[in-house]
Amino acid sequence: MKILVCVKEVIDPEVPVNSIDIDSDLWKFSPKQGVSKVLNGFDENAVEAALNIKEQIPATDITILSVGKDFSMDVIKKPLSMGCQNLFLVKDDKLDQTDPFVTSNVLYKAIRKIGDFDLILCGRHASDWDNAQVPIGIAELLNIECVTLAKGITVDNNEIVIDRIIPGGIEKVKTSSPILVTVSNEYGEPRYPNLRGIMAAGKIQPTIFSLEDIDLTDEDLISTNEIIEIFIPEKDSNCEFVAGEDEYDIGRNLALKLRDKNLI
Amino acid sequence: MSKVLIFTEIYENDFDSSVLEMISMLRDLNIDSKNIIVAALGDDLYSKESILQNIPVGKVVGYKNIDTNQFNPNILMKLATGIIDQLLPEKIIIPKTSVGQDLAPRLAFKYKYGIVNDCLSIEESDNHWIGVRPVFGGNYLAKVKIKSDKQIFCIRTKVFDEFDEKNINPSIEFFEYEHNIETNSQIIERIQEQSDGIRLEDADIVVAGGRGLGGPEPFDTLEEIAKLLNAAVGASRAVCDSGWKDHSYQIGLTGKDISPNLYFTVGISGASQHMAGCSNSKHIVSIDKNVDANIFKDAEIGAVGDWKNILPGFLDTLQNLVKN
Ligand SMILES: Cc1cc2nc3c(=O)[nH]c(=O)nc-3n(C[C@H](O)[C@H](O)[C@H](O)COP(=O)(O)OP(=O)(O)OC[C@H]3O[C@@H](n4cnc5c(N)ncnc54)[C@H](O)[C@@H]3O)c2cc1C
Numbered sequence: 001m002k003i004l005v006c007v008k009e010v011i012d013p014e015v016p017v018n019s020i021d022i023d024s025d026l027w028k029f030s031p032k033q034g035v036s037k038v039l040n041g042f043d044e045n046a047v048e049a050a051l052n053i054k055e056q057i058p059a060t061d062i063t064i065l066s067v068g069k070d071f072s073m074d075v076i077k078k079p080l081s082m083g084c085q086n087l088f089l090v091k092d093d094k095l096d097q098t099d100p101f102v103t104s105n106v107l108y109k110a111i112r113k114i115g116d117f118d119l120i121l122c123g124r125h126a127s128d129w130d131n132a133q134v135p136i137g138i139a140e141l142l143n144i145e146c147v148t149l150a151k152g153i154t155v156d157n158n159e160i161v162i163d164r165i166i167p168g169g170i171e172k173v174k175t176s177s178p179i180l181v182t183v184s185n186e187y188g189e190p191r192y193p194n195l196r197g198i199m200a201a202g203k204i205q206p207t208i209f210s211l212e213d214i215d216l217t218d219e220d221l222i223s224t225n226e227i228i229e230i231f232i233p234e235k236d237s238n239c240e241f242v243a244g245e246d247e248y249d250i251g252r253n254l255a256l257k258l259r260d261k262n263l264i
Numbered sequence: 265m266s267k268v269l270i271f272t273e274i275y276e277n278d279f280d281s282s283v284l285e286m287i288s289m290l291r292d293l294n295i296d297s298k299n300i301i302v303a304a305l306g307d308d309l310y311s312k313e314s315i316l317q318n319i320p321v322g323k324v325v326g327y328k329n330i331d332t333n334q335f336n337p338n339i340l341m342k343l344a345t346g347i348i349d350q351l352l353p354e355k356i357i358i359p360k361t362s363v364g365q366d367l368a369p370r371l372a373f374k375y376k377y378g379i380v381n382d383c384l385s386i387e388e389s390d391n392h393w394i395g396v397r398p399v400f401g402g403n404y405l406a407k408v409k410i411k412s413d414k415q416i417f418c419i420r421t422k423v424f425d426e427f428d429e430k431n432i433n434p435s436i437e438f439f440e441y442e443h444n445i446e447t448n449s450q451i452i453e454r455i456q457e458q459s460d461g462i463r464l465e466d467a468d469i470v471v472a473g474g475r476g477l478g479g480p481e482p483f484d485t486l487e488e489i490a491k492l493l494n495a496a497v498g499a500s501r502a503v504c505d506s507g508w509k510d511h512s513y514q515i516g517l518t519g520k521d522i523s524p525n526l527y528f529t530v531g532i533s534g535a536s537q538h539m540a541g542c543s544n545s546k547h548i549v550s551i552d553k554n555v556d557a558n559i560f561k562d563a564e565i566g567a568v569g570d571w572k573n574i575l576p577g578f579l580d581t582l583q584n585l586v587k588n
Contacts, residue, residue, distance in 0.1 A: 133381060146337075166454070185501070239563045239564060264526065
């Protein structure tokens, strides 16, 4: 089976807002010195899903694809050290923006260049812009169906069954290749790379494409949206803290206060 | 004034109430509900005319006798495509329901509409609609303008009140679907979560625990409190990812969206991604040992300290209060 996983480097979503700079001309986010980039968490879930399929069907080949202006190799190679085989990068200064239409176009053209895949996996969304659009865009451009929000994927000969998260439960979706699936964190924790994996990843050279290599036109790079402003929402916090002689007493007073205010 | 199209889901006995929120939002933009067309998506709509009659807009359109295979997104996409082909709307509003959040980007890519996903609101400036949406998990808000005239806005639910004018009835037009509705992906089964208590989404009070609880066992105390308060129990993602609680408990951006009267948290720091799912709570009350925790920016009442000592005092008092 040939699997492609699309991944993205993001600013660590757990860092506080003051570790991030916003460029207010171009509305770009960049991490301050010393703040790390990480692989988008849901993309790691997607990588994990691909690796589980490979464990079941050893003849599986997993290719990782990412697009961007520049990459930190230790981040973008993580899927290789987890056990994936190939890495393709589309790298260009012009790819410094995050318009979902542009990103989808680039990924689509890169996929056409690399070859056919039975299964394309993506994270459910990227934790920076939270758009959840690019995977659907790729499927639409490739003219294949797409199943979002997978919690489980089982492959049995030509049949693929996806446990898809819906409000209040899951639905089982039966489908077949080629198909694009987005994976959610409910899929389960991604594995840690082991030493052997890290060694193997060190030997894999990424294939790097320029925009010309994948026949991208200027039209493909036109963004559809314009960001007018980005700001940190203001909160007028006025929390009333409950006092007490000791912590047990605080608990007691808290209960009384809630009753006082008719909240319980 | 061009017409605005809203997509909405029609269930067995009712339409999805988020359409009423969308109508309220549009009213704030001076769009008269009579100038709104609702595109209905659902099974066998011909037999549901009485439901469609109750949608307070100018016109409702939909396909007659379709089996959507339990709202299969790939089938809905075909239906939505058909409707857009007929109506060629400029502006499309899609509520961010489970169905809507999947459909909106599909349509955008198919028709090269610009899209602003996950909007909290739409602002008007120089006759342009600008979507206001959280990014970076809600740490920031972005105002986004679509450059082309063909625009899709996917709007968060439960932000706007439901439009409640009852004396508006739509004209209804049914279409025949003439293409092949078959899709490669078929929904073969739906499995509902088992929950013994009240559903998180419906609860008037939600008691939730976070990583600060340190393990699954303290949730027993939360369950006890919940029982006394007739509340539902929830959790942060950190808890669910650690396997202390099932993911059906997760509240937040990628979990459940709740809007209780009282949201009571213990050991939850209040990350923006968590708050995204509970900021519609009327009152937030929190216990955390860190006085600088983010949760206290949203909380109205706070108790600072170790839950191991605070909860016993709380529970004892609560038991007494309930008894009397
Ligand atoms: C794309 C994305 C989507 C996400 N979606 C969600 C989501 O849907 N829902 C969600 O919840 N999170 C989500 N997250 C994760 C989120 O960013 C936080 O990591 C998570 O909410 C933290 O959970 P927590 O508050 O339980 O843990 P922590 O942030 O670790 O907070 C624990 C708190 O417990 C307190 N504490 C510790 N010990 C004690 C004690 N003994 N007594 C009292 N207090 C104590 C600490 O002071 C701290 O405030 C998402 C993240 C990303 C990147």
